Amino acid sequence: MYGAILSDIIGSPYEFDQGYKTKDFPLFSRNSEFTDDSVMTLAVADAFLSLPPEASEVEIRRFLVRSMQTYGRKYPYAGYGGMFRRWLKDTNPQPYGSYGNGSAMRVSSVGWLFDDLQTVRHMARLSAEVTHNHPEGIKGAEATASAIYLARTGSSKAEIKNYIEERFHYDLSRTCDEIRPTYRHVESCQETVPEAITAFLEGESFEDVIRTAVSLGGDCDTLTCIAGSIAEGFYGVPEELKKQCRERLPEDLRKVLRRFEETLHS
Numbered sequence: 033m034y035g036a037i038l039s040d041i042i043g044s045p046y047e048f049d050q051g052y053k054t055k056d057f058p059l060f061s062r063n064s065e066f067t068d069d070s071v072m073t074l075a076v077a078d079a080f081l082s083l084p085p086e087a088s089e090v091e092i093r094r095f096l097v098r099s100m101q102t103y104g105r106k107y108p109y110a111g112y113g114g115m116f117r118r119w120l121k122d123t124n125p126q127p128y129g130s131y132g133n134g135s136a137m138r139v140s141s142v143g144w145l146f147d148d149l150q151t152v153r154h155m156a157r158l159s160a161e162v163t164h165n166h167p168e169g170i171k172g173a174e175a176t177a178s179a180i181y182l183a184r185t186g187s188s189k190a191e192i193k194n195y196i197e198e199r200f201h202y203d204l205s206r207t208c209d210e211i212r213p214t215y216r217h218v219e220s221c222q223e224t225v226p227e228a229i230t231a232f233l234e235g236e237s238f239e240d241v242i243r244t245a246v247s248l249g250g251d252c253d254t255l256t257c258i259a260g261s262i263a264e265g266f267y268g269v270p271e272e273l274k275k276q277c278r279e280r281l282p283e284d285l286r287k288v289l290r291r292f293e294e295t296l297h298s
Contacts, residue, residue: 033073033292035238035264036140036257038277040069043246043253049217051252055243059276066280068110069137069257074288075103076159077141081291089158096162097125106284113219119163127161131168133224135160136176137254140261143180144296152181164221172221175200176258179229183265189233192262202226208234208244217250224251228258235259238267 045051045063079099083092104112104120112120113132119125142155156177160170175196182192193204204226211227218224227248235241241263245256278286 033077033140033144033261033264033289034269034274034277036073036137036261037066037070037281037289038269038273039242039245039256039258039260039263040073040137040253041066041277041280042242042260043256046246046249047217047251047253049249051246051249053212053247053249055240055247057243057246059239059242059273064280066110066285067253068104068107068112068116068134069254070281070285071103071107071110072100072134072138073140073257074285075099076138077145077292078103078288080141080145080155080159081288081295092155092158093162096159100162101125103285116163125162127163127165129166130164131166131172131221132164132219133172133221133251133254133258134219135164135169136172136221136225136228137257139173139177140180140264141292142173143177143261143265144184144292146181149178149181152177168221171200172225175202175225175229176261179232179262180265183232183262189266193229193233196229202229204230204233206230208248212248215248215250219251219254224255225258228255229262231255231259232262232266235263238263238269238273241267 041064042059044067079095101120139156139159146152153174156173157170160173179192231245232241235244241259245259246252
């Protein structure tokens with residue numbers, strides 16, 4: 033999850049087309065801070081880490097809702113969209129047909145916590161459906177989690193690209209140079225996930241993926257969060273950047289991150 037959270041933090045100052053569409057920028061500044069992307073990434077992870085053995089789909093959804101509402105209410109000013117803010121406050125929260133990119137930006141833990149692609153896709157679907165139950169919202173979460181799983185289990189970039197194109201029918205034919213000039217702030221899965229995956233495919237290292245994603249502009253904290261979550265699986269994350277990530281999180285969020293790491297290495 034370091035990849036997702038770091039990318040959110042690094043991309044945050046340039047959200048809403050506030051960057052210059054360049055890869056030449058400081059990775060961290062006084063404005064580099066976690067947003068809703070990190071909060072919900074960790075909330076989803078906490079839900080899956082807390083599940084009882086053999087949990088039913090009903091229980092999984094209940095844990096997801098409870099965790100997302102708990103962390104979302106604790107960090108109410110992290111930058112949530114209007115419909116999601118209302119969902120966080122609702123005493124009987126229901127999915128609301130969203131195809132926003134929030135379903136894809138929060139799913140990274142799923143690509144690591146489960147050990148076969150079918151289960152990864154199923155759990156990604158459940159993580160999306162509690163809010164983003166539009167087919168495009170579900171598709172974005174499944175595609176992102178699938179790419180993370182494939183990246184961490186040794187697939188090549190060509191294999192990842194082929195799988196995403198064949199199973200999810202995203203157009204990955206454009207280069208970042210072709211995307212960049214006209215790309216704008218947009219918050220749908222269908223106009224964020226393909227661009228994020230393309231940034232991952234073109235990047236030459238973990239850091240280069242982040243820089244490439246930020247350079248596209250638009251909703252770049254979320255786009256970069258998605259790209260960076262895949263890049264972590266493929267390249268790993270340098271220890272110095274992990275340290276920078278931990279320093280920018282409050283203790284309760286760091287605790288979830290530590291628990292996640294301990295689970296992976298147990």
